[in-house]
Amino acid sequence: MRLKIPAILAVVLVLTLSGVGQTNPTPLHRLVEKLFPIPSPTGYEHILVQEIKDTLPTKTVFSQDNLGSLYMAPAAGSPRMAVLTGMDEIAYVVSGITDDGYLTLHRGVRPPHALYDTYQVGHPVRIWTRKGRVDGVWALPSSHTLSRARRATLMQELTLEHAYVDIGAGSREAAELRGIAYLDPVTPAAFIHGLAGGLLSGPALGSKACVALVLDLAGKVGGTPSLADVQFIWLAQAKLVRRTGGQTVAMGALRARKDLKAREVVVVGTFPCPDDGEPVIAPGGGPVIAGGGEGSALYARILGAARTAGIPLQEAPDFASAVLSPFQGGSFDAVAVLLPVKFAATPSEVIQVHDLEALQRLLLAVTAEGGSR
Numbered sequence: 001m002r003l004k005i006p007a008i009l010a011v012v013l014v015l016t017l018s019g020v021g022q023t024n025p026t027p028l029h030r031l032v033e034k035l036f037p038i039p040s041p042t043g044y045e046h047i048l049v050q051e052i053k054d055t056l057p058t059k060t061v062f063s064q065d066n067l068g069s070l071y072m073a074p075a076a077g078s079p080r081m082a083v084l085t086g087m088d089e090i091a092y093v094v095s096g097i098t099d100d101g102y103l104t105l106h107r108g109v110r111p112p113h114a115l116y117d118t119y120q121v122g123h124p125v126r127i128w129t130r131k132g133r134v135d136g137v138w139a140l141p142s143s144h145t146l147s148r149a150r151r152a153t154l155m156q157e158l159t160l161e162h163a164y165v166d167i168g169a170g171s172r173e174a175a176e177l178r179g180i181a182y183l184d185p186v187t188p189a190a191f192i193h194g195l196a197g198g199l200l201s202g203p204a205l206g207s208k209a210c211v212a213l214v215l216d217l218a219g220k221v222g223g224t225p226s227l228a229d230v231q232f233i234w235l236a237q238a239k240l241v242r243r244t245g246g247q248t249v250a251m252g253a254l255r256a257r258k259d260l261k262a263r264e265v266v267v268v269g270t271f272p273c274p275d276d277g278e279p280v281i282a283p284g285g286g287p288v289i290a291g292g293g294e295g296s297a298l299y300a301r302i303l304g305a306a307r308t309a310g311i312p313l314q315e316a317p318d319f320a321s322a323v324l325s326p327f328q329g330g331s332f333d334a335v336a337v338l339l340p341v342k343f344a345a346t347p348s349e350v351i352q353v354h355d356l357e358a359l360q361r362l363l364l365a366v367t368a369e370g371g372s373r
Helices: 007-017 027-035 046-055 148-156 172-177 205-218 251-259 297-309 353-369
Strands: 062-064 070-072 081-086 092-097 103-107 124-129 132-139 164-166 185-188 193-195 199-201 230-235 241-244 247-250 264-272 288-291 333-341 350-352
Touching: 027 046, 027 205, 027 353, 046 070, 046 205, 046 230, 081 205, 081 251, 081 353, 092 172, 092 185, 205 230, 205 264, 205 333, 205 350, 205 353, 230 251, 241 251, 247 251, 264 288, 264 353, 288 297, 297 333, 297 353, 333 350, 333 353, 350 353
Parallel strands: 081 230, 081 264, 264 333
Antiparallel strands: 062 070, 070 230, 092 103, 103 164, 124 132, 124 185, 132 164, 193 199, 199 350, 241 247, 288 333
16 A cells, blocks of 8 residues: 655655755755754854854864954965954843743844744753753743733734743752753754755854854865955854944944954855845845955956856945944945845754855855965
8 A cells, every 4th residue: 555645745755854954965065954953142252253263173263252252363474355253143131030941041242133033932052051962942831821812912912921932940959950040041843854855944054154264264274375464254243233433333343443454354244135025135146245345456356266266246335234334434345245045043044055156166266366475
């Protein structure tokens, strides 16, 4: 007898079987998978910093500023170019424990959009305590016990006053015995899902992929002499922003600008693709280039490098980036090269593997193009 598989289950099986584990992953893919589950909430980036240090050769020289950003010293001394990316993810901290053992949350940075908190409902989380990791899940009261007005409020736009995390504790004391304390960071449970068509999905996947890209490039310095005078930087507090001079700027980038010696700055980041209509920029179309300003030699060089290498490139010259903006104008020639991300800032961010590989090739071509001094 032939087994009949329901259509929806068949789709799930196709998506699962087309995942990362079914192919021969490249070193970059393995690096993304390695870094992806490591927590890096704004202000708690130290665990990811240590992983970056441990991945690079032991003789690599590092420094850190007072915010926690990690700077890799160029092998040739004075840098001609800086390649940087933000390494923090939007997360929460424990703000309280109820008498019946639920955790309440607070967010250290503002949400990227109004429904950010709402998207987290029902998803698993990880609480990083001094005793180790504790698993939990976002929880809400049963909708059957709520009024119609309260149900509508919770479904349309959740506020943290109504959000709870269930860790399976029955009392405040039981939660504290498991190591839960105020200000413990809380992050989404990090799982990468392979989808059909070379797509990958996961929470904060885009930014973690960018961290891996810069780390991959930094690891090539020893075997690529033309990279010896390039400085690699992983910014802390890139998600913590403030308004200054009419611009929204990332605190980590603002701090890095004070000590940066390189004139050329390449910002590696993500581009949130529109979800509706026919987007001009979409995953699968190649990396995105933004910024540069009028007469930017670096912008023109990146375009030329892409043409020479046959790398498709999408342009968004007016795209505003909180990490890029502190380096625009003045003595810097700064350009952002971005990874297109669909469903950005949701638990199901989607990136295209081909875009990731193309951005890797573009970064290597651009940084190596100038040669060593």
